[in-house]
Amino acid sequence: MHVVLNQKGGVGKSTLTVNLAAVTAEAIGTQPDGTPSVLAVSVDPQGSTSWWADRVGDELPFLFTQAHKDLDGLNRLSKVKGVRHIFVDTPGWLDLSEDDSSADPLGDGRAAEILRAVLDNADSVILPIEPEPLGFKPTLRTIKRVVEPRKLPYTVVINNWDPRDGDVDLKQTQEFVEKSCGHLARTVIRHYKLHARASAEGVVVTQYPANRVALQGRQDFDKLALEIALNGASQ
Ligand SMILES: Nc1ncnc2c1ncn2[C@@H]1O[C@H](COP(=O)(O)OP(=O)(O)OP(=O)(O)O)[C@@H](O)[C@H]1O
Ligand SMILES: [Mg+2]
Secondary structure: OEEEOOOOOOOOHHHHHHHHHHHHHHHHOEOOOOOEOEEEEEOOOOOHHHHHHHHHHHHOOOEEEEOOOOHHHHHHHHHOOOOOEEEEEOOOOOOOOOOOOOOOOOOOOOHHHHHHHHHHOOOEEEEEEOOOHHHHHHHHHHHHHHHHHHOOOEEEEEEEEOHHHOOHHHHHHHHHHHHHOOOEOOOOEEOOHHHHHHHHHOOOHHHOOOOHHHHHHHHHHHHHHHHHHHHHHHO
């Protein structure tokens, strides 16, 4: 089970969750009865992934469940029959500090419990960040406070890099990650308008039209999925 996590909002957690689930589902195929073998889970009560999954409808290539209140369900996830990979989307605004019991954005005392259940069942963590060196601190805090204490393998993935902006920020971000934690994915997810429009259009990356730009956008997710599959638990 891969948990997509970052205390910083808007860095691409939902985008990575959905599209990694899509390319992985296509790569490993369905169960004999046609049921997908990949499950995406959202514990973000804002439900943007849920909205996206609804818009894709019957064509969604993976199973999806919204579970921000379902503690028991989260603890049983690894036992869902026939599911071989799980990607979990988390909210950006959770206070992830273990010692802060006032962190309760759900208002019912369960937010910290839900996050703990997700992390207790995780095999690895994927942390998307944007190529802005100044924005790296919240990510580092997430790593130091939440990921490293649990000794979970993790990968930091630079997302939303627009090659038209040049590579100064990209390089600085890469250096910063290498120096401060070293778990940087080789794959960079580039910025494409197609990704930004996908949820409203009700498509996931494997359903983009077969033109050059769309294939480039898709290639990034294929590469990232392969990298995670090959490196995942070894880091
Ligand atoms: N590689 C990309 N190319 C283009 N747009 C992107 C890319 N990655 C993310 N976006 C867009 O940036 C916005 C934020 O992405 P997303 O919703 O995935 O972030 P998030 O971390 O899940 O945010 P939140 O913390 O609010 O849940 C969305 O509008 C999304 O479509
Ligand atoms: Mg999100």
